[in-house]
Amino acid sequence: MDVISEAVEGLRIGRAYGRRIEAPGGRVGRSTGFVGVGFHVVLGGQGWLISEDQPPVRVGKGDVVLAPHGAPHGFWPSPDALHTLPIMAMGPVPPPDGPDGLDFICGAYRLDTGGTLHPYLRSLPPVLTVTPDPVLSALVQVLAADMTQHRPGAEVTRPALVDLTLIHVLRIWHDTTGGKPWQALGDPVIAAALHLIHERPQDPWTVERLSRTAGLSRTAFTRRFTARVGTPPMAYVISSRLTRGARMLRETDAPLATIASRVGYATEFAFSGAFRREFGMAPGRFRQSRG
Structure with missing residues (x-):
């Protein structure tokens, strides 16, 4: 990553x-x-x-x-x-x-x-x-x-x-600073989880699934992820998805349903609700603001 x-x-x-x-x-x-x-x-x-x-x-x-x-x-x-x-x-x-x-x-x-x-x-x-x-x-x-x-x-x-x-x-x-990696990437378990989140944003990620992939319990994974990354796992997943969606709104003319699917939301309505909570405006208005 x-x-x-x-x-x-x-x-x-x-x-x-x-x-x-x-x-x-x-x-x-x-x-x-x-x-x-x-x-x-x-x-x-x-x-x-x-x-x-x-x-x-x-x-x-x-x-x-x-x-x-x-x-x-x-x-x-x-x-x-x-x-x-x-x-x-x-x-x-x-x-x-x-x-x-x-x-x-x-x-x-x-x-x-x-x-x-x-x-x-x-x-x-x-x-x-x-x-x-x-x-x-x-x-x-x-x-x-x-x-x-x-x-x-x-x-x-x-x-x-x-x-x-x-x-x-x-x-x-x-x-x-000696080429030291970001603390999160210095931990192979957390680095692998971050790679999955970014490479496959459309997957239905949950703490349970991420912790299973990492070979840790939910509690141990959440504690370790939060300590290394600075934010809880699902907060990071949501932020990463919405950031990717916002970039697609800025940089492409892809339909809202397509963007929602590519960043891990089952419907455009679910994506729009999460987007509004994060950005304080609807995706359509955000897209128009790029001009």
Whole structure:
């Protein structure tokens, strides 16, 4: 199971955003928390990355910051407490006023219309930094140019570039941390169960059936799965099915009954009810919102 691919594909049910920010004196401010993933790449200047639970980190040109589950964070000229920073202004701002200005690009996937972040992303630190390799540096140059020039086709290029950048940041983090797998994939029993859930979403999975496949009792399997994945087995199954269904609604014109069958629901009515509980809207309305 390629967990990075699974995690990023799940984000595609949301919206990709990207912009370039030039903050005079490095006074960027703080972003409030959101459901999704965000990253920043410092193009010039320097400042302090400030988060809620970690010590401030000095950042400068070339540094990449990732908020894998949308935790609040901010940038400021001095290592102040996060709650003292003003909310980040998202409107036009003047360019940096000299070497202390901070010039950076932001990219994000926001799940504003509902959905659940993959547990792998939630298992990562709230805010982390990586040093780009040549591939990521090249991607950043293209992304920065795309955000700066506002050329036709941006609605297609922006999500693709945010995708590529995010995937490469996660790859670098994985390699930097010694290539350790997600805790769930490090357990062969749970990894096998996850593989089945993703490869055969249409199967009538129950805790009983999954635990039997794993060779464990229901109680032992549920406890072990929840500890490794971070969510109970059936909650994971439902989230995985609905995420896959949401992607099909976004990316295809398949009939609702076909989508329901492919993601493990006996009828389109059962799928619609579960989808509405997860996303707060009917599948048809969600599909229309893709435009």
